Amino acid sequence: MPERMSGRKPRTLIAYLVLLMSVSLQSVVGSAQSTPELSNPELSNPEPSIPEPSIPEQAISKQAIENGWDLTDLYPDITAWEAAQKDVSKQINETTQCRGQLNINADTLGKCLQSVSGTYKNLMRLYTHSFLAKDTDLANSALLERHTLAEDLFTTYSEAISFLEPELLSIDKDTLNQWQKSTAELNNFDFLIRNTLRKAAHVLPEREERIIAAASAPLRVASSTYNILTNAEIPWPEMTLSTGEQIKLTPSGYTKNRGVKDRSDRKAVFDAFFSRYKNYQQTLAQTLTGQVQAQVFEARMRGYPSALAKSLATDNIPEAVYRTLVTTVNNNLPTLHRYLKLHAKLIAIDDPHYYDVYPAGADIDRQYSINDADQLLGDALTPLGDKYLQLYKSSVGKGWMHIAPAEGKRSGAYAMSAAYDVHPYLLLNHNNDFDSVSAFAHEWGHGMHSLLTQKNQPFAKSEYATFIAEIAAISHELLLFRHLSEQASTAQEKLFYLVEELQGLRGTFFRQTQFAEFELAIHEEVEKGGALSADKLNSIYGATLKRYYGHDQGVMYIDDVYTVEWAYIPHFYRNFYVYQYATSISAAYYLMDKVLTGGQKERQQYLSILEAGGSDYPYDILKRAGADMASPKIYEAVIKRCNQLMDEIEIILKSS
Ligand SMILES: [Zn+2]
Numbered sequence: 001m002p003e004r005m006s007g008r009k010p011r012t013l014i015a016y017l018v019l020l021m022s023v024s025l026q027s028v029v030g031s032a033q034s035t036p037e038l039s040n041p042e043l044s045n046p047e048p049s050i051p052e053p054s055i056p057e058q059a060i061s062k063q064a065i066e067n068g069w070d071l072t073d074l075y076p077d078i079t080a081w082e083a084a085q086k087d088v089s090k091q092i093n094e095t096t097q098c099r100g101q102l103n104i105n106a107d108t109l110g111k112c113l114q115s116v117s118g119t120y121k122n123l124m125r126l127y128t129h130s131f132l133a134k135d136t137d138l139a140n141s142a143l144l145e146r147h148t149l150a151e152d153l154f155t156t157y158s159e160a161i162s163f164l165e166p167e168l169l170s171i172d173k174d175t176l177n178q179w180q181k182s183t184a185e186l187n188n189f190d191f192l193i194r195n196t197l198r199k200a201a202h203v204l205p206e207r208e209e210r211i212i213a214a215a216s217a218p219l220r221v222a223s224s225t226y227n228i229l230t231n232a233e234i235p236w237p238e239m240t241l242s243t244g245e246q247i248k249l250t251p252s253g254y255t256k257n258r259g260v261k262d263r264s265d266r267k268a269v270f271d272a273f274f275s276r277y278k279n280y281q282q283t284l285a286q287t288l289t290g291q292v293q294a295q296v297f298e299a300r301m302r303g304y305p306s307a308l309a310k311s312l313a314t315d316n317i318p319e320a321v322y323r324t325l326v327t328t329v330n331n332n333l334p335t336l337h338r339y340l341k342l343h344a345k346l347i348a349i350d351d352p353h354y355y356d357v358y359p360a361g362a363d364i365d366r367q368y369s370i371n372d373a374d375q376l377l378g379d380a381l382t383p384l385g386d387k388y389l390q391l392y393k394s395s396v397g398k399g400w401m402h403i404a405p406a407e408g409k410r411s412g413a414y415a416m417s418a419a420y421d422v423h424p425y426l427l428l429n430h431n432n433d434f435d436s437v438s439a440f441a442h443e444w445g446h447g448m449h450s451l452l453t454q455k456n457q458p459f460a461k462s463e464y465a466t467f468i469a470e471i472a473a474i475s476h477e478l479l480l481f482r483h484l485s486e487q488a489s490t491a492q493e494k495l496f497y498l499v500e501e502l503q504g505l506r507g508t509f510f511r512q513t514q515f516a517e518f519e520l521a522i523h524e525e526v527e528k529g530g531a532l533s534a535d536k537l538n539s540i541y542g543a544t545l546k547r548y549y550g551h552d553q554g555v556m557y558i559d560d561v562y563t564v565e566w567a568y569i570p571h572f573y574r575n576f577y578v579y580q581y582a583t584s585i586s587a588a589y590y591l592m593d594k595v596l597t598g599g600q601k602e603r604q605q606y607l608s609i610l611e612a613g614g615s616d617y618p619y620d621i622l623k624r625a626g627a628d629m630a631s632p633k634i635y636e637a638v639i640k641r642c643n644q645l646m647d648e649i650e651i652i653l654k655s656s
Contacts, residue, residue, distance in 0.1 A: 058371045059397040070399040073422050074129040084126050091119040092160050102167040110185025116161055121420050121459045123157055126150050128419040135410040136402055168196050188460040191615055202302040222290025223573040234280055237272040241265045249273045259358030270355040277567040281534035284567040289532040291573050296526050307523045311576035315465045316617040320630035322579055328635035329513040335639050336510050337550040342646055353557045362499040367432040370403055373440040380483035383595050385603050405429040413439040417450030420459045424450045441480040445473030453613030467618040470584035472610055478592050495652050502645045508585045509638050514548045516579035519572055541566040587627055590637040
């Protein structure tokens with residue numbers, strides 16, 4: 001699950017760091033280590049034979065695989081990087097000359113905004129280089145030091161431009177409107193100005209702003225205490241599996257082992273892991289309370305009606321989006337229950353308990369080279385049209401990827417597109433399994449989004465919001481799933497892809513909405529004057545969990561010890577973040593459904609979202625493209641797909 005967001009960086013960097021997130025369906029599901037037998041493993045009836053694909057041309061050369069990405073597209077050598085660093089430093093200094101000047105006249109405002117924006121663009125290029133370089137060799141001190149220099153420059157920049165917002169807000173609104181009409185230099189900044197003015201009502205007088213800024217360090221203590229406690233101080237249990245394997249159940253050790261094949265091992269993993277949280281539940285309840293209180297405090301001080309309203313205001317997302325998501329999922333819980341029953345059947349269990357959620361429901365033995373991944377994705381992207389496909393094909397072989405796993409290289413996968421007039425870079429750790437193919441598809445979704453944004457938007461409007469950032473990446477995954485299940489050569493292979501997609505939907509759509517519902521409930525509890533003890537958190541979380549998993553209807557039994565699961569989710573310290581996993585996947589399903597069943601118009605509507613970049617509010621960009629995220633039909637598209645997948649799976653199971 002993506003966890004690469006920094007709360008301390010200024011908003012502008014956060015928008016870029018979003019591109020580093022990887023909300024791969026696979027990663028949310030977690031890696032099931034082993035796969036149980038199907039109730040009937042003899043699924044050998046081949047599908048009607050499909051013509052052998054012609055031998056693909058190898059778009060990604062052996063050299064590109066071995067050499068990794070080509071950073072000389074950013075700077076020819078380190079001397080050039082160092083020269084650029086000095087230049088950016090000088091430019092930052094020059095932007096401070098704009099302090100106190102913004103309200104003089106339109107011309108000065110235009111020049112100052114261009115100077116700030118140009119500096120930022122150069123800074124991001126510098127940052128991209130040092131960021132990427134260090135990630136291929138994390139033990140290399142020289143690379144880490146260079147990146148620290150870029151980060152320091154970033155801090156200097158943020159401090160230098162702190163005058164921007166208050167000075168813009170000090171200009172009379174009518175005057176600003178007049179200036180925008182008469183000054184071409186302000187054209188690229190229309191959205192920035194509109195967005196800044198929108199927040200005016202919640203910007204406080206200078207002294208009060210200083211108080212809030214000074215309070216931010218103590219307000220972060222709850223969250224940092226949680227991190228230290230769970231990462232360093234809780235002595236995580238160790239155990240021996242029935243295979244003889246010794247494991248340590250840290251949070252990541254648990255994620256790795258929660259789907260083990262042997263059922264009594266699985267139960268032992270769950271029991272040991274969640275019992276340990278139980279031992280610390282009063283402290284963990286305090287840290288979560290502190291986090292919630294910090295959000296409620298800032299919302300009240302800034303005059304927002306609630307912590308949710310404050311959080312959604314960042315990207316101007318209507319509250320109806322959040323509430324419609326939760327309501328629609330609740331109205332469709334029978335679909336989740338249908339899935340849980342089907343999954344229990346796939347793993348041959350009659351009385352599913354919560355510890356039975358993770359084992360994979362199907363398995364195949366297939367390897368995918370990086371060129372297989374490219375070929376499969378290329379075929380899968382056909383519905384997005386020739387122009388899109390050509391752009392992908394002309395990009396994939398260009399040395400923008402760092403493909404192979406290596407000692408000291410960062411794990412996981414991301415796309416980094418912060419160097420505006422260069423191109424995206426993709427970090428992969430391709431090891432020929434299915435997760436590698438879906439990560440490849442996902443990251444190229446980010447890459448294509450950035451390419452289309454940068455082709456169509458000036459730098460000042462190229463940063464797209466978190467709310468929109470995952471849609472292209474997930475759309476790639478969906479198209480890949482469809483293509484793979486359509487071209488599967490055996491029933492077993494087809495079953496595998498259908499089940500994988502379905503498992504992803506449980507983990508991203510249902511589970512993240514369940515988290516979002518809990519997160520809202522605990523904030524509302526504090527807002528109405530309630531207290532959050534461990535018992536109260538277990539009870540709120542437990543009630544939601546049991547409702548989602550059909551505990552009372554006998555769908556899945558939730559043992560009481562697992563209601564402390566809230567303590568395991570670090571995302572509750574990220575301030576109404578998780579709902580965006582569910583909205584992103586829903587938007588992707590809704591839009592891809594329209595693309596696959598529609599024509600030229602629907603395709604162009606989808607592409608318009610990617611081309612829009614950060615030129616408007618994300619909700620408005622999506623709504624203009626025909627996806628009103630406050631409408632239940634967006635979320636119903638996922639429900640429809642879930643049921644479709646289950647229909648297909650049941651047909652395969654029946655005919656086997
Ligand atoms: Zn992503």
